[in-house]
Amino acid sequence: MADMEALERELVSLVQGNSPENRRKFALQAKSDGRKVIGLLCTYAPEEVIYAAGMLPWRVTGTWDSNLGKATVYRDMDSCRYCTHALEALLRGQMEFLDGVVDSDWDDDRRRVFDTWVYVSKPAFTATFTAPKSKSEIMERYFCREMAQIISSLEDFSGTRITNDRLWQAVKVYNKTRRLLLRLYELRKRAAPPVTGAEVLGIVTASTVMDKADFNNRLERLLPYIESRVLPHTRAEPRIMVSSDMLDNPRFIEIIEGEGCKVVMDDLDTGSRYFHRLVDENADDPVSAIAHRYCWRPADPVGFNWEEQIQQIIEWARDWRCDGVIELYESFSPARRWRAPFLVRELGRAAIPLTRIARGYDAGGAEQIKTRVGAFLEMLAKTPV
Amino acid sequence: MFLDEQVQKLQRRVRNIEQNPRPEFLKCTKLRYQLELERYLHVLEAWKQGKPFAVSDSIDSILQAMGFEAQGYIAWGDRVSNPQKYYDIAINKLGFPDQTCDRTITALGLFLSGEVPIPRLMAARRIPCDPERWSLMAAAKFTGVLFLELARLNNNGDENIRCIADQEAALIEYAEKSVPGIKYDESKLIELMEADQQSLYYLRDTYELRKRVPCPISPQDSFRLMTMPSRYPNPARVVEYSKAYRDEMFERADKGIGGVREEKLRIAWLATGPYGRSTFDLLSKKGVSIPWFHYGRAAHYFGLIRDDLGDEGKYGRKLNPLEEMARFFNTNTWAGPSTDWVDPLIKACRDLKIDAVVDFLQVGCIPTINLKRITAQRLKEELGIPTLDLEGREHFATEAGTINMNKKLEEFIDMCIANKG
Numbered sequence A: 001m002a003d004m005e006a007l008e009r010e011l012v013s014l015v016q017g018n019s020p021e022n023r024r025k026f027a028l029q030a031k032s033d034g035r036k037v038i039g040l041l042c043t044y045a046p047e048e049v050i051y052a053a054g055m056l057p058w059r060v061t062g063t064w065d066s067n068l069g070k071a072t073v074y075r076d077m078d079s080c081r082y083c084t085h086a087l088e089a090l091l092r093g094q095m096e097f098l099d100g101v102v103d104s105d106w107d108d109d110r111r112r113v114f115d116t117w118v119y120v121s122k123p124a125f126t127a128t129f130t131a132p133k134s135k136s137e138i139m140e141r142y143f144c145r146e147m148a149q150i151i152s153s154l155e156d157f158s159g160t161r162i163t164n165d166r167l168w169q170a171v172k173v174y175n176k177t178r179r180l181l182l183r184l185y186e187l188r189k190r191a192a193p194p195v196t197g198a199e200v201l202g203i204v205t206a207s208t209v210m211d212k213a214d215f216n217n218r219l220e221r222l223l224p225y226i227e228s229r230v231l232p233h234t235r236a237e238p239r240i241m242v243s244s245d246m247l248d249n250p251r252f253i254e255i256i257e258g259e260g261c262k263v264v265m266d267d268l269d270t271g272s273r274y275f276h277r278l279v280d281e282n283a284d285d286p287v288s289a290i291a292h293r294y295c296w297r298p299a300d301p302v303g304f305n306w307e308e309q310i311q312q313i314i315e316w317a318r319d320w321r322c323d324g325v326i327e328l329y330e331s332f333s334p335a336r337r338w339r340a341p342f343l344v345r346e347l348g349r350a351a352i353p354l355t356r357i358a359r360g361y362d363a364g365g366a367e368q369i370k371t372r373v374g375a376f377l378e379m380l381a382k383t384p385v
Numbered sequence B: 001m002f003l004d005e006q007v008q009k010l011q012r013r014v015r016n017i018e019q020n021p022r023p024e025f026l027k028c029t030k031l032r033y034q035l036e037l038e039r040y041l042h043v044l045e046a047w048k049q050g051k052p053f054a055v056s057d058s059i060d061s062i063l064q065a066m067g068f069e070a071q072g073y074i075a076w077g078d079r080v081s082n083p084q085k086y087y088d089i090a091i092n093k094l095g096f097p098d099q100t101c102d103r104t105i106t107a108l109g110l111f112l113s114g115e116v117p118i119p120r121l122m123a124a125r126r127i128p129c130d131p132e133r134w135s136l137m138a139a140a141k142f143t144g145v146l147f148l149e150l151a152r153l154n155n156n157g158d159e160n161i162r163c164i165a166d167q168e169a170a171l172i173e174y175a176e177k178s179v180p181g182i183k184y185d186e187s188k189l190i191e192l193m194e195a196d197q198q199s200l201y202y203l204r205d206t207y208e209l210r211k212r213v214p215c216p217i218s219p220q221d222s223f224r225l226m227t228m229p230s231r232y233p234n235p236a237r238v239v240e241y242s243k244a245y246r247d248e249m250f251e252r253a254d255k256g257i258g259g260v261r262e263e264k265l266r267i268a269w270l271a272t273g274p275y276g277r278s279t280f281d282l283l284s285k286k287g288v289s290i291p292w293f294h295y296g297r298a299a300h301y302f303g304l305i306r307d308d309l310g311d312e313g314k315y316g317r318k319l320n321p322l323e324e325m326a327r328f329f330n331t332n333t334w335a336g337p338s339t340d341w342v343d344p345l346i347k348a349c350r351d352l353k354i355d356a357v358v359d360f361l362q363v364g365c366i367p368t369i370n371l372k373r374i375t376a377q378r379l380k381e382e383l384g385i386p387t388l389d390l391e392g393r394e395h396f397a398t399e400a401g402t403i404n405m406n407k408k409l410e411e412f413i414d415m416c417i418a419n420k421g
């Protein structure tokens, strides 16, 4: 019994790994171990190469509160809130430990936050790369070359040679993270999942700020306990998939689940899209193998391939037996707004109920989200199975 | 119907110029309108004949070299006379976003209205901006038109040129396989690129003239974008127009004719020209000339970025025609890193003795809105000149909004003139 309580406490601690109080600790620990810490603004950044250089790749999370007084000097309020909250965190001095920042050309606005970042804080190390927006051999070849450039700048910066051996070691660690997270996600297929959607989001985002080897040890230790865990779900609760981008605050999922449903799957770049697809450990060349994984990972709404993105949602919804999909789009996400009519049409054709609800980045506006979720669940309850 | 309306509008404009010539405007503008008119008539005829159309935001020359008729998209949306109609189609009927700029949503509505041809192929790339790309994607995906994308790449250099050229080759192969009668003709592409380059050379000659005080070009003429011969049915005539434009500028400069009656202030205007006559009239009345209109292609067109057809210096080798197109792609400074946008702006402001800058921000324009602070700060730090952020809309400006905007502009102009002494 005592063991169970200790494990539960350990689980809670892991779930809270990316909370405002905790996320810095991992970075500061790495610094005190003599490692450099590199902030990542894009989940397409090939983390393995940074890890192989002996540094800690650390995903940038924005402030979770609503005060944006510093960032709005540089940014319009009607634009991507993740970018604004991330900049706010930087300008408040909450990321003073970062030695560098890496970003991609993910979208026009992210590019601007990177520009401002570099202009204001002049980090010692910066790198940008082309996020693969379509899946083709041409783009993969190019991504490989960009990775080679990043590797060489990292080598210059760190003074460490990033050998193939180091890359393969990093790949093993990262693939292990992916396998463990997949195992966790598989548990959500159960009729009564042993973890909530909010907990899962907490765990995945914790992995983005922790050393992956430490994260792996902790999750591996916890998985047998999670497998045996029983949550007080009622079986009749609808099974929901949440789709969004840059959603890293589990509070949003708690709000949804609080209305009487189980979030059993997600289409998030801080969730399933972050870790799906492994790097081929039997390939000849680690750089090409890593590039291949990032180019062919599940697609994001900013990409060119809307059909594929939506097909992926449909497949996941079927595999995890979701009763409906909630697109919890960030209010100012142009990519999702442009895609919306297409998403509505295609999920309609697949007979998957969908509701689209706007959100901010801090978890304000909870009442509105609750009302909309409540209405959706009510609609699902009336829909004949 | 949109195309007929354009024909009538241009016919009216040509008549107007003939009947009421205005000395402050360039005379060659009449030829420009005639070329536009020819283009719309050509589109109407090609549509009637059932020829295959294609839309792209950047690679018209390649599409034409394959035998497609080039069709406008954003540029056509810019010209509609009843934007509400198209807005209703895109937003109210189909649910596309109302937070984007007027340009992208109106273009989409027009495309879906049935008033323009449905192309066989649409191609977009990651520039000029995301909304433009998404608008094109939405149009294609809603109508089932073949859609192909070319990624603009983040880092410049030889690898970049090769990769874009590979993507272009893949697009050609795909189009040839998918659309009957389509066949890529490389010599045609070279011909079109050469015509474009020739026009560019003429335009560049005028950069020096813009340094003169008074600036020989009127504010309204400053905002007329360069016409690329490759986009017209008769490219040779467009080259003639470019030459006429240059010659006329020289003539005006030699005679000391300014674009405004008494030049009091020299402004660089950013991003998009203002919409509506009242702003031009205000600028003229106040003696404000616009020696520099900074838009995505300006730095290359006017020679601040020298990366031209056939130039072997930059890459240390001769590029093939598709690589040349890629090179051309990359000279666009729009929606890229802030340095791509601000560095040439600073150079132009220094060269052209600019007193102040107006950053014209379209509501919903992502690439500009969150760059404004860096732009203004750098202009202040590096040149000591002030910037006005001016928000405006292309189609849905209210009367009160326009009055407000002009008032803000006027106050800024007055302040700058007073400071200039």
Ligand code: SF4
Binding pocket: B074, B101, B102, B103, B104, B128, B129, B130, B131, B132, B272, B362, B364, B365, B366, B367, B368
């Ligand atoms: S106004 Fe801005 S968002 Fe709209 S098409 Fe132009 S660059 Fe794109």
